[in-house]
Amino acid sequence: MATQKLVCVKAREAAKAKHPLFGEIQLVPNVDYDLDEAEIKRLGKSVELVKPAVASDSDEQE
Amino acid sequence: MPSASKGKLEYESSRTLYAMGALTDSGDTTTFTSSAALFSRYEGSEPDVRPNGVISGCEITTNTTNDTVSISAGTVYVAGAEVSVTAGTQAITRDGSNGYLITSITVNGSGTLAATAGTAHASAHSETRAASGGPALLATTVVELGQIRTTSITAAAILSSEIKTTRNVHREDAFFPGWTENDNDGSITFVAALMENHTGPVPKVVSAEYSEPQFSEQIDAVDFVPVEQSNTQNSTSVYNGSVGSSSTSLNQGSFTFYPREGNGITDPLITEKDKNLWFKFFPKRSGTRHLKGKGILGVTRSYPADNNISVACTISGDKAFTEHAS
Numbered sequence: 001m002a003t004q005k006l007v008c009v010k011a012r013e014a015a016k017a018k019h020p021l022f023g024e025i026q027l028v029p030n031v032d033y034d035l036d037e038a039e040i041k042r043l044g045k046s047v048e049l050v051k052p053a054v055a056s057d058s059d060e061q062e
Numbered sequence: 063m064p065s066a067s068k069g070k071l072e073y074e075s076s077r078t079l080y081a082m083g084a085l086t087d088s089g090d091t092t093t094f095t096s097s098a099a100l101f102s103r104y105e106g107s108e109p110d111v112r113p114n115g116v117i118s119g120c121e122i123t124t125n126t127t128n129d130t131v132s133i134s135a136g137t138v139y140v141a142g143a144e145v146s147v148t149a150g151t152q153a154i155t156r157d158g159s160n161g162y163l164i165t166s167i168t169v170n171g172s173g174t175l176a177a178t179a180g181t182a183h184a185s186a187h188s189e190t191r192a193a194s195g196g197p198a199l200l201a202t203t204v205v206e207l208g209q210i211r212t213t214s215i216t217a218a219a220i221l222s223s224e225i226k227t228t229r230n231v232h233r234e235d236a237f238f239p240g241w242t243e244n245d246n247d248g249s250i251t252f253v254a255a256l257m258e259n260h261t262g263p264v265p266k267v268v269s270a271e272y273s274e275p276q277f278s279e280q281i282d283a284v285d286f287v288p289v290e291q292s293n294t295q296n297s298t299s300v301y302n303g304s305v306g307s308s309s310t311s312l313n314q315g316s317f318t319f320y321p322r323e324g325n326g327i328t329d330p331l332i333t334e335k336d337k338n339l340w341f342k343f344f345p346k347r348s349g350t351r352h353l354k355g356k357g358i359l360g361v362t363r364s365y366p367a368d369n370n371i372s373v374a375c376t377i378s379g380d381k382a383f384t385e386h387a388s
Contacts, residue, residue, distance in 0.1 A: 008183070008194050021181065022192040022199040023261055032194035034181045 006034040009047040017043060070347040071286055071317060073331060074340040074356075075278035077102045082112070082142035082271040088249070091256045091265045098248035098274035103338040103356060107273035109243050111250055112139045114205050114266040115236035120147055122167055122208040122225050128217040129154050131167065131210060131225065133175055138205045139236045140171040142269030147173045154210050154220070157182030161214045164188075164197040166259075168204040176204070187211055189231075191259055197232075202260045202267055208233045230257050234266050245356065246384060248274065275340045280331055282320040286343045288353045288383035289315035315341075315357060315377030320370050326363045332373065335361045341377060355383030 006020060011027035019025045020036050027033060027043075032050055040047055078098075085094035101109050119136020135149040152175045154165040160182035168176050183195025190196045197209055208227040210220055226232040230239055239254040256265035290313050297304045321329045340356040357379030364372045 019192050019199075025192045025199070025263065028190050028193070031188055031190045031196075032183060033192065034194045 005037050007037060007040055008032055008034050008050050009040055009043075010050045011047055013046050015043060015046040017047075064345070066286070066345045068347045069286065070344040071280045071283040071319075072277040072342040072344075073280050073334070073359075074102065074104065074275035075330060075334075076276040077104060077107050077273035078276060079107070079273050080271065082110070082269050084141070085250065085268045085270055087265060087268075091252075091258060092254070093249055093251045094268045096248045096250075096270060096272055098272055100275050100340060100354075101243060101245040101248050102273040102275045102340065103245060104273065104275075105337060109250075109270055109272035111241065111243065111268070111270045112142045112144075113236055113241075113256075113268040114139055114141070115234040115238075116205065116207065117144065117236045120169065120207050122210075122227060124220055124222050124225070125151055126219060127151070127153075128219055129156060131220050133167065133169075133207065138169055139269070140169075140203070140205055141267055142271070143171060145169070145171055145173050147175070150175055152177050154212070155179060156212055156215050156217065158215060160184045160195075161212065162187050162195045163212050164195070165210045165212070166197050166200060167207045167210065168200060169207060170204045175207075177210075178204075187213075191263055197259070199261045199263055200259055202262075202264065205266070206232070206234045206259055230254065234259070246354075246381075248272070277340070277342055278330070280317075280319055282322070284318050284320075286317040287313075287315055288343065289313065289355050289357055289377055289379035289381070291382045312379065312382060315355070315379060315383065316375060317377075318372055318374050320372055326365070326371050326373050329373075331359070331375075332361060335359055341383075343383075350386075350388045352386050353383045354386055355379055355381065 010032050015027045017027050117137040119134050121134045123132045125132045130151050130153045136147045138145050154177045157163045163182040164180045166178045178198045180196050180198040181194050186195050188196035191199050209232040211224050229235040239252045241250045241252045243250050258265050294309050297306045338358050342352050342354050344352045357377035360376040362374040
């Protein structure tokens with residue numbers, strides 16, 4: 001399975017986003033979400049980074 | 063001045079049955095609409111509403127095995143079918159990196175238990191579905207029995223404090239929130255909005271079997287009076303005058319018809335006596351304006367020697383007839 005980079009971001013405003021696990025969701029302001037980098041780039045200023053990237057693929061873990 | 067000399071009275075003479083199927087969310091997760099314009103209340107044809115959720119049992123409790131919970135036997139509604147759930151255990155999988163994880167315990171239409179993890183967060187849980195640290199959005203084919211909220215990546219026995227089963231928040235209950243059935247427009251309205259815990263996000267599936275009335279004209283009918291509310295003024299004398307109050311009551315509806323070959327014995331409407339029927343009255347036969355309502359049909363037959371046989375009918379309704387322009 002290919003590694004998918006997920007990044008934890010905080011929603012700044014209500015917006016529709018594509019979640020890697022749950023499909024299209026409605027972001028709730030001030031709530032954290034794990035989204036992939038391409039989706040975060042698409043959302044632009046609707047979200048802000050809250051912590052460094054975390055890999056979702058278990059084979060990257062020790 | 064208009065008269066009802068060309069009026070038309072119709073009654074519920076038959077019904078179209080809609081088999082158990084999903085109702086449509088009107089968009090507020092509170093009111094769900096059906097394919098019927100009216101719900102029939104005819105004996106044996108009343109709506110049978112079955113929202114997905116737990117009917118009985120299916121309680122989640124702790125288990126001595128690490129990362130495992132016990133689920134008691136019970137029954138659930140899934141897509142309108144009553145499904146038996148056998149008592150069992152269900153393991154959960156903790157996240158490898160972040161400790162704060164919410165795992166939903168579910169059961170499907172085959173009675174099979176499963177665990178679906180949300181996304182883990184480093185330091186906090188969230189009540190928001192699909193959020194980091196929040197519960198998952200689930201398939202619409204499963205019923206959520208409850209949630210397990212773990213705070214560590216290390217395997218351990220699940221504590222009772224980590225099991226959450228608040229109805230309409232963590233757990234889907236078939237009969238909570240309750241609902242009212244709107245016979246006048248073929249919809250149901252829950253007393254509170256349903257949680258949106260399924261992929262979409264959408265609320266649980268609400269299924270129902272119901273019948274829509276079909277109308278036939280009652281020929282040779284006259285003197286229709288709808289079920290209507292009346293207001294009464296009451297007053298009580300006091301030393302310096304009187305104190306007034308008002309009360310309301312529902313008047314019984316009525317009409318008369320003159321039977322033909324049935325002689326008031328085998329006429330189609332007579333065979334429906336003491337049944338709860340819908341009625342429509344059009345003051346102008348060719349128009350669309352009408353009154354609509356339902357009630358239990360009562361009949362009083364008269365067989366005079368020197369006049370026509372007549373049947374005086376009463377309509378004992380639980381609500382006033384309503385006005386419709388089309």
